[in-house]
Amino acid sequence: MKNERKRGVVCNTVFVMVAISLGVLSFGLSGCSRKPVDAVLVGERPVIFPDYREVTIPVNIAPLNFRVEEEDMRRCYISLEGENGDVLEYAGGNSIRIRPKAWKKLLAGNVGKSISVNVFTQSTGSGWNAWQPFKMYVSRDSIDSHLVYRLIEPGYEKWHIVGIYQRDLESFEEKPVIKNDMVGYNCMNCHAFCGGDPGRMMFHMRAANGGTYIVSDGNVQKLSTKTDQTISNLTYPYWHPSGKYIATSVNDIKQFFHAVKGKKMEVFDLESDVVVYDVEKKAILSAASVITKDAYETFPSFSPGGEWLYYCVAPALAMPASYDSIRYAICRVAFDVDKGRIGSLVDTVVCGDIHSASFPRISPDGRFLMYTETAYGQFPIWHKDAEIRMIDLKSNQQIDMSVVNSDDTESYHSWSTNSRWTVVSSRRDNGVYTLPYIAHIDEQGNPSKPFMLPQENPDMYDYFLYSYNLPELVNGEVTVSPYAIQDVALNGEAEQVVFITYPQMKTR
Amino acid sequence: MLLFFAVGCFLFFELNYRYWYRFMEQYSLFLLTGDYFIGLLRQPGGVTEYITSFVTQFFCFPFFAAVFLALFLSGIGGLFGLFLRRCGIQVPVVVAVLPVFLFWLYPVESVASVLAVFFGVLSAVVYSYCGRWAPRCVVGVLIVLVVYLVAAPAHLLAAVLIGVYEFCVGRSGRRFGVVAGMLTWAVVLPVIAMRTIYVIPVREAFFSKHLYHPEYPLPASFWYIWCSFPLMALAAYALRKRGRLFKKEGVDFVVLLLLLLIVMGGFIVYKRHPLEQAYRYDWYARQQQWDRIVRHAGEHPARDKDALVYVNLAYGHEGRLNEALMRYPQVGEEGFIPHDPKTRLGLIEASEVSWLVNHINAAQRFAFVGVLSSERCVQPRLMKRLVEACLVNEEYEAAGKYIKILEKTLFYRSWAKEQRAFFNPEKAAGADWIVEKRRYSPVTDNAHDVTIALPSALAFLIDDHPDNRRAFEYGMGYLLIYKDLGAFMYYMNQMKERGERFPVLYQEAICIFYAAMEKNPEAFASFGIDPEVYQRFQGYLSQHRTLSPALLAKQYGDTYYYYAQFVQPPKRPNR
Incomplete structure (x- = not known):
């Protein structure tokens, strides 16, 4: 072949490839303006996954990509029309991916307004159908920029790959905070942040390189937290807003497996107490702890001002025989920040006579107490009846949270730092894998329909075999390097925490 | 070259x-x-x-x-x-x-x-x-x-x-x-x-x-x-x-x-793989070719516990466990199900045995652990079991998730598509295997782990459904292997009350029980012992002191009374 001819073949090939690429790009990304004409009106809203119909979304959320669930669908056309007149269009397959820049512009131009989503579908061998439009409401309240969660196989007794990850809610970027394959395939759990500050966090590792890890100002501490006076290592934590203390439970946790349909597994405590750890003194303070023999205390949290210590408590029934009759109440006790001690009067905030309550979390504005309610016990993740409840602490009235709940498990929840958003762990999608749902809570406590954490590929959840565990909203990126944590875990010596009884505290 | x-x-x-x-x-x-x-x-x-x-x-x-x-x-x-x-x-x-x-x-x-x-x-x-x-x-x-x-x-x-x-x-x-x-x-x-x-x-x-x-x-x-x-x-x-x-x-x-x-x-x-036999049986089990396991085991005795679990499982599926139990060496509980399994094969076996005896939750649990403990956190065969368990338990969303994954494979796709039909309650009610599993699903909740406390877990299954034949055979097999004839007779009396016919193995055990422990050996007559079994037992009683051990083993080695008298029961696993 002559050189000229070779050049011609190459040029033609390049031209064809460029043309095809441009065609694909224009069709798939920017969409097209070929709004179907003569579409038949369908009197229903389209079924989409995730279900983003009629949800309230923060202005700074990543694109809510979704998939149209229509059988035999060949093509679809979608337009997102803001009240300000901005329109985003898409035409192609059933999986809709919205360009981040255009999405940001659309949201920014419609703050406090709604976006109408019009879906047209065309099935094989038939014309276009126009579905009832649905709306997305763009809230004026922004959400914290990052969500930190543990990804774990929702297993029974074995884990393989576990990691604590952070997701930028304004994009789709997910980064590991620490993964267990970097530290000997141990178990890591119970990450907690001080008032949503990504610079102050703690978590535990169990088994290999076990210990409690506290990250503060880029420094990583490794602590051994089992003392002679406490039942176990520190377990379920909650930071005091001052950052000086961490309230945690100490638990002797056991589990068993059910034999009957509808029930899988039970997690219960043989013993448990609530203790307060002094971050500066590296000590557990007896005067600030609730250690009793006749009751099980667990899942502590502080009020936003730090003057109250909330916790769950139940009478110390014989376990596991009474596993299905033990019910936890939510109580609170005054906490003296300066002296590091609790008061003697205990208030019952939520009774545990009919239902059992766990995970008490007060909104950062101090107005609302959100908790999980289940028929019994304090570990509701395997209880299908578990639901989110909320009390207005101003009026002491329950708020109707039915819009947030589902037929399946709702369990853990966390507040955004501006108190307007909550992230709820729910198994509503498939009953096995816990996924995070974000819900708006207005100033009066009225919740909106929650929406699933958006992903770049809406099919991602279909093939994802991990649970999002303990989703915590934080107002920035966790900047400590995973390798720094790894280094401390592998090479650092765990510092032993001490237990200080009250007289010792006075003399210090 | x-x-x-x-x-x-x-x-x-x-x-x-x-x-x-x-x-x-x-x-x-x-x-x-x-x-x-x-x-x-x-x-x-x-x-x-x-x-x-x-x-x-x-x-x-x-x-x-x-x-x-x-x-x-x-x-x-x-x-x-x-x-x-x-x-x-x-x-x-x-x-x-x-x-x-x-x-x-x-x-x-x-x-x-x-x-x-x-x-x-x-x-x-x-x-x-x-x-x-x-x-x-x-x-x-x-x-x-x-x-x-x-x-x-x-x-x-x-x-x-x-x-x-x-x-x-x-x-x-x-x-x-x-x-x-x-x-x-x-x-x-x-x-x-x-x-x-x-x-x-x-x-x-x-x-x-x-x-x-x-x-x-x-x-x-x-x-x-x-x-x-x-x-x-x-x-x-x-x-x-x-x-x-x-x-x-x-x-x-x-x-x-x-x-x-x-x-x-x-x-x-x-250079052969030491577990080649167990892997062979696992393959047959995947294909539901239980008869091939039985045939192969007849020619090549089980060489390890894993293979033995599959042999017992195969006989269980064939409904012949009581007939064959004494024909090949048993090792006790771990020959029925692996003890607290952690290995790949062990978790599959635990799920298979649990499924056979209709302990759906346990089958689901071990399948789940088998999937996530694997190197790549995938195991299509156990995912199929998860689909089946979810369908039996009417957990359709979870079943749908696994089906969706399997539908994206080349070779599990068609099976997965077929399972979607069972989301329809009428179709599910027409599928024999779902009907059977639902019928024998546990009713009484209990915390017994089938791999750690097999007899207790089986006892609950049998008490809930005395006609759960698979669980019953495993349960009786366990009691006979460990010579727990007192508990065995408790179930035999129940069988008698239900008017059921006793398999030969059970008849032999009843014979030896009454001969050894009851003052009135004739009491077993009420159990409807077959004349052949009775005569052979009488022959054994008259000969067992006179025949040489080798001859006795040759003549009566496949009987329960020979096992009861001459074979040391296996040690129970540490709990």
Whole structure:
């Protein structure tokens, strides 16, 4: 072949490839303006996954990509029309991916307004159908920029790959905070942040390189937290807003497996107490702890001002025989920040006579107490009846949270730092894998329909075999390097925490 | 000679590791989705894993694994021979295939290892064809980079072989610089990747996580295999001027060929997988070919506990456990179900036995743990079990999730699609297996782990549904093996009240119970003992003191009364 001819073949090939690429790009990304004409009106809203119909979304959320669930669908056309007149269009397959820049512009131009989503579908061998439009409401309240969660196989007794990850809610970027394959395939759990500050966090590792890890100002501490006076290592934590203390439970946790349909597994405590750890003194303070023999205390949290210590408590029934009759109440006790001690009067905030309550979390504005309610016990993740409840602490009235709940498990929840958003762990999608749902809570406590954490590929959840565990909203990126944590875990010596009884505290 | 080696490879893997590779097929799940490809592409060695995963799904087909391994192993041998020639070392092919024999000595679970070695040697050969020194170095750097991304840790092998090549053919001044440079690049590259692209542990950055289970240390065989190539090349280089072993033309070839054939023959005959029988039974179990297990076990007694679990399971499925229980040696509880299983095979067996006795939650639990504890957190066969368990328990959303995943595979797709029909309650009510499982599902909740407290778990199943034949046979089998005749008779009385007929084994146990423990041996008459059983038992009673042990065993060795009197019951597992 002559050189000229070779050049011609190459040029033609390049031209064809460029043309095809441009065609694909224009069709798939920017969409097209070929709004179907003569579409038949369908009197229903389209079924989409995730279900983003009629949800309230923060202005700074990543694109809510979704998939149209229509059988035999060949093509679809979608337009997102803001009240300000901005329109985003898409035409192609059933999986809709919205360009981040255009999405940001659309949201920014419609703050406090709604976006109408019009879906047209065309099935094989038939014309276009126009579905009832649905709306997305763009809230004026922004959400914290990052969500930190543990990804774990929702297993029974074995884990393989576990990691604590952070997701930028304004994009789709997910980064590991620490993964267990970097530290000997141990178990890591119970990450907690001080008032949503990504610079102050703690978590535990169990088994290999076990210990409690506290990250503060880029420094990583490794602590051994089992003392002679406490039942176990520190377990379920909650930071005091001052950052000086961490309230945690100490638990002797056991589990068993059910034999009957509808029930899988039970997690219960043989013993448990609530203790307060002094971050500066590296000590557990007896005067600030609730250690009793006749009751099980667990899942502590502080009020936003730090003057109250909330916790769950139940009478110390014989376990596991009474596993299905033990019910936890939510109580609170005054906490003296300066002296590091609790008061003697205990208030019952939520009774545990009919239902059992766990995970008490007060909104950062101090107005609302959100908790999980289940028929019994304090570990509701395997209880299908578990639901989110909320009390207005101003009026002491329950708020109707039915819009947030589902037929399946709702369990853990966390507040955004501006108190307007909550992230709820729910198994509503498939009953096995816990996924995070974000819900708006207005100033009066009225919740909106929650929406699933958006992903770049809406099919991602279909093939994802991990649970999002303990989703915590934080107002920035966790900047400590995973390798720094790894280094401390592998090479650092765990510092032993001490237990200080009250007289010792006075003399210090 | 390479052809002989390829044929030897085929025979070796087909005859000795056929079921092992069929077993390993379950621990890979190739998905026809873009995200699956892109997810692997983002990992060091991910492309090799993608190819491995694609290839592995065909291992269920006859001869496929053996053909694949024969092709690639002989390919590695051929490429290595070519590499040696490029290095100026003229050696017989048998020398080039010597390192490949290590794959016979240490058969790998994942063919990713084979592919990675193949890519490593191939890249060294490609490098050796680059002419001039300067561009060759640039190509070398690029080759190491590409091979790292595609087939890590093959980049290490490639760099070392490139170093060997330069050592053999390069000019004296430059060659050490190239060797040092390539090795440094190969070592520094994963560190750069760790600090820029990936957040992964050091081992994964250097050696990829796909070759061996990342939770366990790299096996010594990894080092043997991977070091053998450069060491063999250097040894051949050192001995390159030794000339022929025999002076006469062609004798070397014949001797080496004979040696090769003898070594290969030895391997083929003597190197078998120790759990080959259990893997064979696992394969039959996957195909629901319980009769084949029974037939094979009749000719080849179970060699280990795993195989025995499958034999008992097969008889259980055939409804013949009570008939066959005394015909082959039993080891007690662990012959029925693995104790607190942690192994891959153990978790599958636990799920299979739980499914058989209709303990759906336990079957689901062990299937779940079996999936997530596997190297890649996938196990399509156990995912099928999860689908089945979810359908029985009416957990349709969860079933749908697993079905959706299986629908994205080549070979589980049609099965998965079929299961969707059972989301319809009417269809489900018409499926015999669902009806049966639902009918015998536990009613009384209890916390007994079927692998730790088998008798208690079975007792609940039997008490809930006395007509749960599978659980009943397992339960009675357990009691008889441990000679717990008191508890056994409790269930026999229940059977009697229900007016059921007693199998021969049970009749024999009733006979010995009344003869040994009850004052009135005639009381067993109310159990409807068959005249033949009664007469044989009477014969036994009259002869067991007079016959020699060997004769007694020959005549009565398959009876329960012989077992009760002469066989020591197995020790119960530690709880």
